[in-house]
Amino acid sequence: MQKLLLLGDEAIAQGGIDAGMSGIYAYPGTPSTEITEYVMHSKEAKALNIKASWGANEKTAMETALGMSYAGKRAMVCMKHVGLNVAADAFVNSAITGANGGLIVVAADDPSMHSSQNEQDSRFFGKFALMPILEPGNQQEAYDMVHFGFELSEKFRIPVLMRITTRLAHSRSGVARRENRPQNSLKLPENLKQFILLPANARRQYKALLANQPAFIASSESSPFNFLIDHADKRLGIIACGLAYNYLIENFENHEVPHPVLRIGQYPAPHKLIENLYDQCDSILVLEDGYPMLEELLRGLLNRGKTIKGRLDGTIPRDGELNPNIVAVALGLADTRGRDIPALVTGRPPSLCKGCPHIYSYNALNEALSEFYKGRVFSDIGCYTLGALEPFDAINSCVDMGASITMAKGAADAGLLPAVAVIGDSTFTHSGMTGLLDAVNDHSSITVVILDNATTGMTGGQDSAAVGKIEDICEALGVQKEHIRIINPLQKYHEENLAIMKEEIAFEGVSVIIPRRECIQTVTRRMREAKKLQSTEKVEA
Amino acid sequence: MKKDIILAGVGGQGILSIAATIGTAALNAGLHLKQAEVHGMSQRGGDVQSNLRISDREIASDLIPFGKADMIISVEPMESLRYLPMLSPEGWLVTNTKPYINIRNYPEMEKLMAEIQLQPRHIALDADEIARQLGSPKSANMVILGAASPFLGIDYQQLKDAISRIFSKKGEEVVKVNLDALQAGRDEAIRQKAPADNS
Numbered sequence: 001m002q003k004l005l006l007l008g009d010e011a012i013a014q015g016g017i018d019a020g021m022s023g024i025y026a027y028p029g030t031p032s033t034e035i036t037e038y039v040m041h042s043k044e045a046k047a048l049n050i051k052a053s054w055g056a057n058e059k060t061a062m063e064t065a066l067g068m069s070y071a072g073k074r075a076m077v078c079m080k081h082v083g084l085n086v087a088a089d090a091f092v093n094s095a096i097t098g099a100n101g102g103l104i105v106v107a108a109d110d111p112s113m114h115s116s117q118n119e120q121d122s123r124f125f126g127k128f129a130l131m132p133i134l135e136p137g138n139q140q141e142a143y144d145m146v147h148f149g150f151e152l153s154e155k156f157r158i159p160v161l162m163r164i165t166t167r168l169a170h171s172r173s174g175v176a177r178r179e180n181r182p183q184n185s186l187k188l189p190e191n192l193k194q195f196i197l198l199p200a201n202a203r204r205q206y207k208a209l210l211a212n213q214p215a216f217i218a219s220s221e222s223s224p225f226n227f228l229i230d231h232a233d234k235r236l237g238i239i240a241c242g243l244a245y246n247y248l249i250e251n252f253e254n255h256e257v258p259h260p261v262l263r264i265g266q267y268p269a270p271h272k273l274i275e276n277l278y279d280q281c282d283s284i285l286v287l288e289d290g291y292p293m294l295e296e297l298l299r300g301l302l303n304r305g306k307t308i309k310g311r312l313d314g315t316i317p318r319d320g321e322l323n324p325n326i327v328a329v330a331l332g333l334a335d336t337r338g339r340d341i342p343a344l345v346t347g348r349p350p351s352l353c354k355g356c357p358h359i360y361s362y363n364a365l366n367e368a369l370s371e372f373y374k375g376r377v378f379s380d381i382g383c384y385t386l387g388a389l390e391p392f393d394a395i396n397s398c399v400d401m402g403a404s405i406t407m408a409k410g411a412a413d414a415g416l417l418p419a420v421a422v423i424g425d426s427t428f429t430h431s432g433m434t435g436l437l438d439a440v441n442d443h444s445s446i447t448v449v450i451l452d453n454a455t456t457g458m459t460g461g462q463d464s465a466a467v468g469k470i471e472d473i474c475e476a477l478g479v480q481k482e483h484i485r486i487i488n489p490l491q492k493y494h495e496e497n498l499a500i501m502k503e504e505i506a507f508e509g510v511s512v513i514i515p516r517r518e519c520i521q522t523v524t525r526r527m528r529e530a531k532k533l534q535s536t537e538k539v540e541a
Numbered sequence: 542m543k544k545d546i547i548l549a550g551v552g553g554q555g556i557l558s559i560a561a562t563i564g565t566a567a568l569n570a571g572l573h574l575k576q577a578e579v580h581g582m583s584q585r586g587g588d589v590q591s592n593l594r595i596s597d598r599e600i601a602s603d604l605i606p607f608g609k610a611d612m613i614i615s616v617e618p619m620e621s622l623r624y625l626p627m628l629s630p631e632g633w634l635v636t637n638t639k640p641y642i643n644i645r646n647y648p649e650m651e652k653l654m655a656e657i658q659l660q661p662r663h664i665a666l667d668a669d670e671i672a673r674q675l676g677s678p679k680s681a682n683m684v685i686l687g688a689a690s691p692f693l694g695i696d697y698q699q700l701k702d703a704i705s706r707i708f709s710k711k712g713e714e715v716v717k718v719n720l721d722a723l724q725a726g727r728d729e730a731i732r733q734k735a736p737a738d739n740s
């Protein structure tokens with residue numbers, strides 16, 4: 001078959017389609033979003049009746065995938081790294097219940113924080129949950145590992161974590177496909193108590209998980225993704241995980257490294273392979289595109305063995321993603337960095353689109369709050385976080401999805417009045433609703449501005465979970481109807497909007513303002529699609 | 542054969558259309574390809590770049606090593622300079638001179654051009670103006686690609702075929718406009734440098 005030119009994300013999606021996956025669940029998040037979008041747009045996936053849907057958040061997505069696995073079918077769930085924090089309760093416990101149909105959890109990490117608030121390394125989560133982890137080093141491997149991962153998952157009845165990083169997720173390369181495998185048929189777990197984590201049962205299941213660890217390690221020892229390449233210069237041995245291997249071999253003519261190299265793509269760490277490398281080399285360099293996980297294990301607390309080089313001893317910077325140059329410098333090779341960036345080149349930060357509804361919401365809010373001292377607007381994650389930058393300088397926090405409402409409540413409890421929360425519609429349904437209920441129950445004096453642009457804008461305009469339902473949700477959570485105000489964020493309504501904001505900010509209790517107007521990008525996309533449809537209809541007519 | 546190319550511009554300027562054209566041509570020529578794209582947050586008016594690697598041999602890294610890029614192709618002059626640490630001393634800097642000003646402290650044009658001229662091998666052209674004169678202001682990116690074409694190491698005909706293929710759905714007129722833009726950029730580059738016949 002001809003190779004397909006696919007992003008790492010798309011390779012995973014195509015792998016799922018070809019490996020008999022029956023459903024894929026996700027909440028959008030860079031750099032993971034394109035996996036689910038690919039399946040949603042795939043004609044093949046449609047013909048195979050593969051379910052693909054966005055959940056309200058990563059936890060609901062993870063649990064839905066677990067339910068599909070319970071029913072015997074292969075399922076995938078995808079999220080960005082911080083999404084795994086949200087799904088963590090389900091994720092960690094799914095290792096104890098185990099899987100029935102194959103279950104792959106894809107977590108896309110973002111070292112260097114290209115579009116994230118941290119650079120946490122999801123491999124730690126896999127290790128914490130005692131789950132096997134796969135870390136592809138290229139697009140082809142990402143595809144192959146989906147097939148392998150589903151088999152591994154079904155063989156050991158355990159969910160498998162697949163950890164990727166931004167560079168793989170968003171880089172294209174040729175991928176060869178395999179033959180299609182049919183989907184599993186509906187088949188309940190042999191033991192209908194497998195998924196009941198009552199203490200007595202959970203203890204038994206946990207012991208079984210522990211007892212399975214040697215088998216997971218054995219699988220890593222013989223894995224096609226873990227291999228030792230022998231070379232003559234044993235003064236140094238190199239462990240290269242995932243993508244780091246590519247950066248390593250990039251530095252050598254014909255990709256031939258003079259030192260022995262252990263390439264790792266499957267965890268738990270293959271002990272024997274590591275021991276083999278360690279024993280034959282004078283010192284070890286560990287290359288990991290993330291936190292120094294293996295490096296820390298190899299050094300141990302006392303670091304009394306052979307010299308271990310990596311992020312912890314300063315051979316490699318402690319933070320940020322790897323690249324071929326960092327690896328070159330770590331190996332003592334020349335730094336090939338070219339001319340410096342001329343001093344006149346200035347930063348060009350992203351900005352809200354022209355005409356974006358958020359612009360007018362912030363203009364009104366800033367003016368409504370101008371009589372108070374600054375520092376009382378708690379915000380959240382989305383396009384509207386750009387309200388932190390010039391010319392708005394309108395918000396004072398952005399921590400994790402949903403934190404705006406709860407932090408405003410805490411600050412109001414502390415006496416910061418008025419306290420305002422600014423949150424997007426998708427973020428509100430992701431993690432804001434529960435916080436609003438807390439505020440209502442506690443009669444907190446906060447004003448919550450829910451920016452309803454009818455989409456998940458930041459990640460490219462995916463469906464938002466509660467389009468047209470935000471005010472009903474607020475009312476059902478107990479916000480007084482007369483303090484739920486819907487406004488139209490346009491310049492021509494500025495005075496009206498300003499008056500409403502002032503009124504609700506003055507109200508002592510929970511009030512909600514919903515500026516409602518569709519995202520410019522999704523409007524444009526809809527119009528373009530409508531035009532296309534019209535012209536094809538014309539041609540057909 | 543190996544060409545490592547940095548594509549640069551501002552979010553929304555469509556640098557990926559250049560990447561797609563080179564990519565299609567490279568694949569048709571039977572070459573290996575890796576292309577690291579930018580998605581997500583940086584797309585709205587911020588700086589964007591893409592690493593495009595083509596080679597007749599297996600490619601290891603998705604990222605081009607510093608100082609090893611054979612070419613920077615930029616649709617915006619200030620952005621062309623942002624990636625200088627990536628460019629090899631013998632590399633080509635091919636850039637549009639039409640600034641995209643969405644920030645307050647955009648540098649003075651003269652100083653910007655002086656920095657561009659410091660790169661021994663460079664082509665600087667007002668692609669927007671050339672495209673406008675051709676009556677197709679939207680095809681400025683193809684003018685830039687045309688200006689880069691003498692140094693790409695890909696047969697010019699392959700590039701033209703790629704454009705025909707990519708734009709064929711939009712009709713013959715669109716194909717022709719883009720081919721004309723490509724040729725105009727190429728002519729301008731040859732006029733500026735009259736390079737050795739390495740295409």
Ligand SMILES: Cc1ncc(C[n+]2csc(CCOP(=O)(O)OP(=O)(O)O)c2C)c(N)n1
Pocket residue numbers: 027028029030080082083086381382383384401423424425426427428451453455456457458459464
């Ligand atoms: C736990 C978690 N999941 C996903 C993301 C990625 N993400 C950032 S903002 C956002 C959605 C924002 O949508 P919305 O709240 O509607 O605001 P908009 O961007 O449309 O203004 C998402 C999915 C994240 N940062 N954290």
Ligand code: SF4
Pocket residue numbers: 351352353355356357358383453457458519520521522585
């Ligand atoms: S994508 Fe939509 S919500 Fe985001 S800045 Fe643009 S118009 Fe605003």
